Amino acid sequence: MTEPRTQGHAALTGAAKKQARNGKSHATIYDIAKVAGVNPSTVSRALSKPERVSAKTRKLIEDAAAQLDYQVNPFARALPTGRTNTFGLIVADITNPTFFDIIRGAETTATLRDYTLLLAESAESPVTELTAARRMMATADGLILASPRMDDDDIRALAKDKPVVVINREVDGVPCVIPDVGKGISEAVRSLAGNGHKKLAFVAGPPRSWMSARRWEGVQAACDWSKLEAVRLESSKPTVDGGRQVAREVRASGATAVLTYNDLLAIGLMQELQAAGMVVPDQISIVGFDDIFGADFTTPPLTTVRSPLGECGAGATARLLDLLSGRGEPAGTLRVETELVLRGSSGRLLPLH
Amino acid sequence: MTEPRTQGHAALTGAAKKQARNGKSHATIYDIAKVAGVNPSTVSRALSKPERVSAKTRKLIEDAAAQLDYQVNPFARALPTGRTNTFGLIVADITNPTFFDIIRGAETTATLRDYTLLLAESAESPVTELTAARRMMATADGLILASPRMDDDDIRALAKDKPVVVINREVDGVPCVIPDVGKGISEAVRSLAGNGHKKLAFVAGPPRSWMSARRWEGVQAACDWSKLEAVRLESSKPTVDGGRQVAREVRASGATAVLTYNDLLAIGLMQELQAAGMVVPDQISIVGFDDIFGADFTTPPLTTVRSPLGECGAGATARLLDLLSGRGEPAGTLRVETELVLRGSSGRLLPLH
DNA sequence: TTGTAGGCGTTATCAG
DNA sequence: CTGATAACGCCTACAA
Numbered sequence: 001m002t003e004p005r006t007q008g009h010a011a012l013t014g015a016a017k018k019q020a021r022n023g024k025s026h027a028t029i030y031d032i033a034k035v036a037g038v039n040p041s042t043v044s045r046a047l048s049k050p051e052r053v054s055a056k057t058r059k060l061i062e063d064a065a066a067q068l069d070y071q072v073n074p075f076a077r078a079l080p081t082g083r084t085n086t087f088g089l090i091v092a093d094i095t096n097p098t099f100f101d102i103i104r105g106a107e108t109t110a111t112l113r114d115y116t117l118l119l120a121e122s123a124e125s126p127v128t129e130l131t132a133a134r135r136m137m138a139t140a141d142g143l144i145l146a147s148p149r150m151d152d153d154d155i156r157a158l159a160k161d162k163p164v165v166v167i168n169r170e171v172d173g174v175p176c177v178i179p180d181v182g183k184g185i186s187e188a189v190r191s192l193a194g195n196g197h198k199k200l201a202f203v204a205g206p207p208r209s210w211m212s213a214r215r216w217e218g219v220q221a222a223c224d225w226s227k228l229e230a231v232r233l234e235s236s237k238p239t240v241d242g243g244r245q246v247a248r249e250v251r252a253s254g255a256t257a258v259l260t261y262n263d264l265l266a267i268g269l270m271q272e273l274q275a276a277g278m279v280v281p282d283q284i285s286i287v288g289f290d291d292i293f294g295a296d297f298t299t300p301p302l303t304t305v306r307s308p309l310g311e312c313g314a315g316a317t318a319r320l321l322d323l324l325s326g327r328g329e330p331a332g333t334l335r336v337e338t339e340l341v342l343r344g345s346s347g348r349l350l351p352l353h
Numbered sequence: 354m355t356e357p358r359t360q361g362h363a364a365l366t367g368a369a370k371k372q373a374r375n376g377k378s379h380a381t382i383y384d385i386a387k388v389a390g391v392n393p394s395t396v397s398r399a400l401s402k403p404e405r406v407s408a409k410t411r412k413l414i415e416d417a418a419a420q421l422d423y424q425v426n427p428f429a430r431a432l433p434t435g436r437t438n439t440f441g442l443i444v445a446d447i448t449n450p451t452f453f454d455i456i457r458g459a460e461t462t463a464t465l466r467d468y469t470l471l472l473a474e475s476a477e478s479p480v481t482e483l484t485a486a487r488r489m490m491a492t493a494d495g496l497i498l499a500s501p502r503m504d505d506d507d508i509r510a511l512a513k514d515k516p517v518v519v520i521n522r523e524v525d526g527v528p529c530v531i532p533d534v535g536k537g538i539s540e541a542v543r544s545l546a547g548n549g550h551k552k553l554a555f556v557a558g559p560p561r562s563w564m565s566a567r568r569w570e571g572v573q574a575a576c577d578w579s580k581l582e583a584v585r586l587e588s589s590k591p592t593v594d595g596g597r598q599v600a601r602e603v604r605a606s607g608a609t610a611v612l613t614y615n616d617l618l619a620i621g622l623m624q625e626l627q628a629a630g631m632v633v634p635d636q637i638s639i640v641g642f643d644d645i646f647g648a649d650f651t652t653p654p655l656t657t658v659r660s661p662l663g664e665c666g667a668g669a670t671a672r673l674l675d676l677l678s679g680r681g682e683p684a685g686t687l688r689v690e691t692e693l694v695l696r697g698s699s700g701r702l703l704p705l706h
Numbered sequence: 707t708t709g710t711a712g713g714c715g716t717t718a719t720c721a722g
Numbered sequence: 723c724t725g726a727t728a729a730c731g732c733c734t735a736c737a738a
Contacts, residue, residue: 045724
């Protein structure tokens with residue numbers, strides 16, 4: 001009486017299942033078609049645009065797919081469409097915790113929207129970076145470059161191919177997400193000035209870093225405004241070690257307050273200064289940048305200008321995904337606010353004796 | 354006289370280049386074939402197995418490819434071969450710095466061997482994890498699971514499909530990479546015992562964590578051997594916050610030494626204890642686990658049992674890649690040594706008054 | 707050594 | 723709404 005009209009479908013056993021798949025490890029839309037008694041192209045349609053298929057056959061197909069434990073083959077799908085639901089993230093240095101937050105933010109919003117994240121690093125090298133970018137471009141639907149070291153032109157060239165979003169740097173004609181250093185820095189400098197400091201040293205980051213240049217500009221402007229003298233010091237590398245190494249120059253500079261390009265430098269600097277017997281913040285105030293993981297592990301905990309890196313990663317990803325789905329403008333910069341996180345490493349200068 | 358026999362090849366101009374590609378955004382082996390004056394299949398061969406083509410035509414083809422700025426289409430390649438030079442890494446929690454090192458190690462050795470890393474997280478959920486794993490299996494050549502939360506059976510099922518390597522857990526029949534906690538823990542306990550401690554509290558990690566169980570076993574064994582009393586305390590979550598929350602119980606336990614499931618717990622615990630006026634290590638010794646980034650930022654810097662997480666990531670990746678290229682055995686556990694990193698947070702107990 | 711032909715699993719374009 | 727058929731770009735027997 002209620003014999004199924006589509007033979008095989010409801011009665012599919014484990015054995016039949018295997019047979020239907022014809023020994024292949026994965027079921028294809030052909031297998032589904034056979035089981036559901038329809039044409040493969042109908043299966044394809046039912047799976048990718050369900051609204052263009054009658055409810056009845058859709059159900060038929062979905063059931064068959066479920067029974068066969070069907071999974072689309074992304075390559076086969078990518079071949080005609082050119083899309084993979086995948087995007088690349090290239091960071092300048094995996095070793096640097098700054099990027100952890102960015103990665104995290106990107107991964108989270110990616111998964112949320114059913115995209116997979118491809119990760120690579122450039123090891124701070126423009127060449128490696130470009131290579132990695134090219135490779136990813138082949139596989140991914142789009143690209144996010146965090147603190148890229150390659151030329152603006154290279155970035156624009158990439159962006160002509162597929163959507164590209166840049167983090168921590170502004171490139172003309174390419175959508176960017178950057179922390180706006182102005183607010184955070186001026187808060188920091190004002191706080192320092194309010195605590196009686198007269199001379200501030202800025203420890204710079206990598207020469208090729210766009211961000212480092214912006215931060216130094218911000219520092220100069222804020223110091224100007226607050227009538228502080230500002231000097232710029234070079235660091236060998238933007239790491240804890242680099243911070244340690246720059247300690248001598250900091251002392252030599254005569255500054256009583258230091259603002260570093262990033263937290264790593266600040267932490268290294270503080271360790272070295274403390275090891276030399278200086279008391280932070282009584283004798284010198286130290287302010288970092290970014291508020292990375294662990295910035296509050298130190299004693300005293302580090303005062304720092306927080307960049308919402310997680311937000312940057314998430315924002316860039318959202319931006320990219322919008323671009324991929326046709327929404328959103330092709331260029332323009334998204335600015336996220338920075339703010340001072342006042343902790344123990346900065347404060348009032350104590351009279352020497 | 355030396356007129357090129359393959360017309361078009363040497364004389365290709367920018368315009369011709371575009372034309373050869375027929376308006377398409379990317380050159381294909383057909384375009385190369387046309388330019389080089391050979392058959393597409395020869396191009397394919399020349400590119401994938403250069404030794405099976407005469408030096409002359411190879412050069413011809415390579416030049417043409419270079420001129421056309423050819424890049425293989427990974428999907429087209431993956432379709433017949435089923436391989437993508439890509440592998441997935443799923444971590445339990447991107448938020449947890451423990452995994453930073455693993456990710457870093459994996460990415461580094463992946464790039465070195467010309468593989469691309471796909472990253473996803475499970476948010477500590479077995480279900481999410483399985484979903485992510487399935488999705489990646491479709492795209493990737495293999496999978497690495499770091500601290501997986503899903504069932505052994507699920508893992509084995511995945512491993513039947515494609516190569517899978519597990520980090521931080523031992524699963525029968527699946528290749529694993531795990532830090533061998535024995536050495537590190539016994540070093541830690543011996544050091545504590547040598548400093549006069551009689552009672553040690555172990556703060557456990559997530560209930561589903563295989564590693565947490567192993568560490569507690571190790572602690573018990575070592576304490577037994579060193580004639581220390583060991584008690585086990587639960588933590589709400591393996592984070593800094595979790596560490597803060599467990600501080601009360603630690604004090605109530607009467608233990609003078611604490612070993613925590615991970616560094617995050619140790620750091621939170623230390624912060625809370627210090628905030629309550631306790632002096633570390635004079636009144637209580639704290640030993641963490643893993644030696645994560647930032648473990649030495651604290652004051653005193655954290656004594657910890659180092660797990661070479663970077664090595665784990667790198668080792669697992671190497672293992673996977675070997676498997677993928679046919680080398681290496683399909684199962685077996687790779688153990689990496691742990692060791693005590695003696696820093697300031699542990700030491701001799703001072704008499705109370 | 708090189709060319710020919712068929713297939714990998716899906717989507718897209720037409721007819722029906 | 724559904725079915726046939728031709729791409730998509732590359733690989734790989736097999737034949738020349």
